Amino acid sequence: MTHGLLSAHLTRARFLRLLAALPAGAVLPSFAQQQPTQPRPKMTTTKMNTRPIPSTQEALPVIGCGTWIGFDQRPGTDEYRRLPGVLDALFAAGGTLIDSSPMYGRSEETTGELLAATHHLQQPPQPLPENKAFLATKVWTSGREAGIAQMEQSFTRLRTRRMDLMQVHNLLDWRTHLATLRGWKDQGRVRYIGITHYTASAYADVEAVLRAEKLDFLQINYSADAREAEQRLLPLAAERGVAVIVNMPFGGGGLLRRLRDKPLPAWAGEIGCTSWAQVLLKFVLAHPGVTCAIPGTGRAEHMADNAAAGAGTCGDAAFWRQHAAGIAS
Structure with a gap:
């Protein structure tokens, strides 16, 4: 069962009741010791759209959360105290995908702490709900043994026995790691496997791997001012039955x-x-x-705003032919 999150909105009064219910000497997880000083944002009641993962037809909500920079925070900081509200906003809107990487500093560890802490504060503890969080991370090193060690560390940091998606980050030693991941997928340790990149200069290599290998996911950059992926990668992924996660949907933030x-x-x-x-x-x-798109943020109000884009219509091709060029310019 995927380790996910049982979302909880803790008022001060409820927190004190939970504290009183704990046995003497019990140790609270770090999340419980650092309650947010700011109110949580109002959550939307409109659930977001989903799209099927082509290899299984499993429904995946169209907006997730990237953890680069935003979740690279240490307990005790104001930035860390804001992060439970980010996950609240994601889950309240119907989102599930949380994407991380060992190259994102402390982001995997922070994500695991937040997910586990909310679960432990249930009295009595409740079973972790299957598919509440769709956990995705990456391997980013060279060599079989180094890759295995890094991925095992990610399991530990994210506090899960089975990873929803493991991706080869920026194609680094992809042949070696995909061989390992296929074995782990057969064993049930990972549900899906994929590759990632974030720059158009690597698109030829990405295309070659997509054509040569059977993959579940491609993670790639795509935005109104960086549309190169439209030319070959997005059509090829559709042809090959590969789900696409879009990183940098805001043009890396500059747009x-x-x-x-x-x-x-x-x-x-x-x-x-x-x-x-x-x-x-x-x-x-x-x-x-x-x-799915995975804008990164460390602020609950931004996550709620992002998640709202997952509901309703997105506009058709004719609509964006009329308006997209004006955005980019």
Whole structure:
């Protein structure tokens, strides 16, 4: 069973009741010791859309959460105390995918702590719900034994016995790691396997691996101002039955920063957008080859705003032919 999260909104009063119910000498997990100082954002009641993972037809919610930078935080900091609200917002909106990597500093460890802490605060502890969190991480090293050691560490940090998705990060020693992962998939240790990259200069290599190997997932960059993946990779992934996770849907952050202070165009309301972040995410999701986008954030209000882009319509090809060029320029 996938280790996920039983989401809890802890008021001060409820926290004190839980504290009183614990046996003497009990040690609370670090999450419980550091309650957020800011109120959680109001959560949406509209559940997000899902799309099928081609290799199994399992439904995957279209917005997830990336953990680069945002989750690389240590207990005791204000940034760490905000993170439970990020997961609350993701799950409340119907999202499940949390993507991490051993190259993201402390992000895997932080994610595991937050997921486990909320579970342990249930009185009595409740079974971890299957498929509540879709955990994805990566292997990013060379050599079979080094790869196995790193992936075992990821299992430990994320506190799970089975990983939903393990990806070869930036194609580093991909032949070696895919051989290991196929064996682990047969054993049930991982559910899906895939590859990742984030730069157009690597697209030829990514294409070659997609053509040569049987994969479940491709994670790649795609945004309104970086559309090279439309040319070959997204159509090829669809042809090969590979789910696509989009990283950097905001153009690496630069595009969103440039747009943030500009007025939202009237046409954004036609697809239900109330922010530029939602516009950029709906552009990405409008491509039929995209399965899920994973904007990264360490703030609950941003996660809630991002997740709202997963509901309703994304606009058709004609809509974006009319408006996408104006966004990028």
